Amino acid sequence: MEIQKPYLLFLGDAHDILAAKVAIGIKQWHPEYCVGQYRMEECHADCDLPDMDIAAAKAAGAKTLVIGVANRGGIISDKWISILTEALEAGMDLASGLHNRLTDVPELKALADKLGRKLFDVRHPTQTFPVANGKKREGKRLLPVGTDCSCGKMYTALAIEKEMLERGMKATFRATGQTGILISGAGVSIDAVVSDFVAGAVEVLAPANDADHWDVIEGQGSLFHPSFAGVTTGIIHGAQADALVLCHEPTRTTMRGVDYPIVDLGECMALNLAMAKLTNPKARFVGISVNTAKLSEKEAIALMADIEEKYGLPTVDPFRQGMSRIVDQL
Amino acid sequence: MEIQKPYLLFLGDAHDILAAKVAIGIKQWHPEYCVGQYRMEECHADCDLPDMDIAAAKAAGAKTLVIGVANRGGIISDKWISILTEALEAGMDLASGLHNRLTDVPELKALADKLGRKLFDVRHPTQTFPVANGKKREGKRLLPVGTDCSCGKMYTALAIEKEMLERGMKATFRATGQTGILISGAGVSIDAVVSDFVAGAVEVLAPANDADHWDVIEGQGSLFHPSFAGVTTGIIHGAQADALVLCHEPTRTTMRGVDYPIVDLGECMALNLAMAKLTNPKARFVGISVNTAKLSEKEAIALMADIEEKYGLPTVDPFRQGMSRIVDQL
The missing domain is CATH 3.40.50.300 (P-loop containing nucleotide triphosphate hydrolases)
Structure with a gap:
């Protein structure tokens, strides 16, 4: 699993800076991965990146919209859906670390499948792994x-x-x-x-x-x-x-x-x-x-x-x- | 999850006694759970229980057919399906510890749903569990x-x-x-x-x-x-x-x-x-x-x-x- 860069950081309607700590972390450690931030009107967080709408982020080369905000309960807010849909239509993948899955939102799943975009629910591994063999590895x-x-x-x-x-x-x-x-x-x-x-x-x-x-x-x-x-x-x-x-x-x-x-x-x-x-x-x-x-x-x-x-x-x-x-x- | 007793032990086409070790274990520890065994013609294992077909097991009170045989790869053999179907129709639940799931065999799943029978794939938990709290419990x-x-x-x-x-x-x-x-x-x-x-x-x-x-x-x-x-x-x-x-x-x-x-x-x-x-x-x-x-x-x-x-x-x-x-x- 490799999320395509660069990112548009989606801060959504984060009610304070703590709610946007995932976005803050990305910006802190890898500012070079971030073309900008998307903040809804009600947003009270700021990652000190250029504010962009989907069209501007697309023009700046964003390949993935990353949900950088955590709601109580880890849910995907209904208010976000039209923005996430717009990002998919503009050619971006979506990535989320929330408990609830992007792939469980029927309209996002259907649109991503139709357009060939990827939805990364990084909290939920989809790979299968082998039992450990315990053999020494180089490095x-x-x-x-x-x-x-x-x-x-x-x-x-x-x-x-x-x-x-x-x-x-x-x-x-x-x-x-x-x-x-x-x-x-x-x-x-x-x-x-x-x-x-x-x-x-x-x-x-x-x-x-x-x-x-x-x-x-x-x-x-x-x-x-x-x-x-x-x-x-x-x-x-x-x-x-x-x-x-x-x-x-x-x-x-x-x-x-x-x-x-x-x-x-x-x-x-x-x-x-x-x-x-x-x-x-x-x-x-x-x-x-x-x-x-x-x-x-x-x-x-x-x-x-x-x-x-x-x-x-x-x-x-x-x-x-x-x-x-x-x-x-x- | 509680599997209904008593059991009919299904030994299937076990090619030797080792292949039937689950059935052997059940019989050894809880003979009182077992009304009989079902052996196909090719079966080379024996749990020293009365041989029964589905009708006889039903008459003897069997509530669950337990697959007591392990195939290489843990698969559910095509040759078993008609017998498992007959058990469901006779009113029994099915239980399996195999890697492959009973619920993934479309005809078993559909029939069990229709008749209100249970399919227990005991290797695959379906419950959700809490994070441990570490609190001392009585007992x-x-x-x-x-x-x-x-x-x-x-x-x-x-x-x-x-x-x-x-x-x-x-x-x-x-x-x-x-x-x-x-x-x-x-x-x-x-x-x-x-x-x-x-x-x-x-x-x-x-x-x-x-x-x-x-x-x-x-x-x-x-x-x-x-x-x-x-x-x-x-x-x-x-x-x-x-x-x-x-x-x-x-x-x-x-x-x-x-x-x-x-x-x-x-x-x-x-x-x-x-x-x-x-x-x-x-x-x-x-x-x-x-x-x-x-x-x-x-x-x-x-x-x-x-x-x-x-x-x-x-x-x-x-x-x-x-x-x-x-x-x-x-």
Whole structure:
């Protein structure tokens, strides 16, 4: 699955900037993929891109309209349909990371079929995957793992890919969630894959490559999250990571959505390393990535210094400091 | 999902006894569920049940025809269709654990819909499940885990349930694979569940119960199997097991389907226990179940004595000795 670029980012009727976080992410990491943004009258978000209607986006070369807004419940609003229809008629594909599917809207499905356009519902994999074989593949792989869900694994992976590319290293971000897929234009929404095939899907997602190429695979969940650790396990085994990075959000006391405490960082790394060594005995931690957005600069620096001293690994906030100290380790 | 009993076991054109192992398993564990067997002329298997045609089975009270034979590729043979049709017309439901679905055979689907009969494709869950919440549930749970796939976890669980029921304990086998589902008449084919919901499906499968009731949950895969450890992780977390039993097949040198060595038993128990303690800090191993079918009686007894001495846990072969020594531990 490869979404054609460049994109028109559809912000729809986003009631605030948070509702448009998918579009913000695409613009932040790949401004070169975006020709413009489409905002309806009621839109209260702005990605700082040229405002365009469908005709203008078409003229600017847009190949795909990407729905960059998340509604409550992940639905495709009736108010959007005429705009999405216009985009299909203008020759664009549509891509969405919403829970509800573009292909389940009869008029969009029928029109896309008629015109030969593609509808990408990136949250719902349509490929089939093999069972993992566990065989060593050529190339290097890095995987961020976390003390919790939603603690910065995608951001960390994208920041590492960026740092690697800026240094002239061969690197590819491999998305495993809907936002990452829309940002990079490819990937597999791994938590929607049937459990028997999760590790196999990651083997397909990050295939054999040049010996000096790095796949930077987006991690998901946490081995210590009682809802999602199975997904995490499958990703770890399929990734065969050479390098692991621990991601951590230091202000949380319980894990997302459940009444479970955040685990100690050392314990977390020990279990992740034990799991990773099954499919790559040389796996090692190369750094710790801390999301310090809720701390002051001073608190953040002090905390990271403490963590770095305790665990002996470069400890950075990718937003504040970038990933150069971690990439130095590779 | 609850398959109506009693069953007519359909052995079809099984070319040998191994091809009928699902039927053999049902007859072995629940002879009281089986009114008879249906064998086509070419059938070379025998479950030691009365041979019946559809009319005789109907007269004997059969409510479901269970396909107890596995073809290569898991297909539904064209030669079976007229018999399956006759069973539907006689008022029976159909149940299958094959890869291909009864509901994908147009004439069976149409006839079942018309007559109001049910088609159970137990390998393919049709329910939706919640994300696991990790909340402690009333009741006790036991889970067999393994050094590999297909090393005796289902057999161990069924033998433990049997021993518990014979002692007058409250116990329920909870199937997580197609054979277990057909044997017990209910369950969830867990490796076919979307990965995000595996732990949640096990929470639903083994719900809150009386404080002195034991759910004996069928384990799947192995934490050390590079293809399936994610499934195993989800089951362990959803099960919230109070008691774990290690299952082991001692003659294997590599794991099923992959070129990975069988792990040391102590290392295997340590990782399983660490994972289990996340959702039940009181989890403990209560025994080791060894499948010694490929060893002589003398070799088997010596090996089990060695394992028992090394790990300090009752070590038995459920087939040779039954499960009483392990159930004594609870």
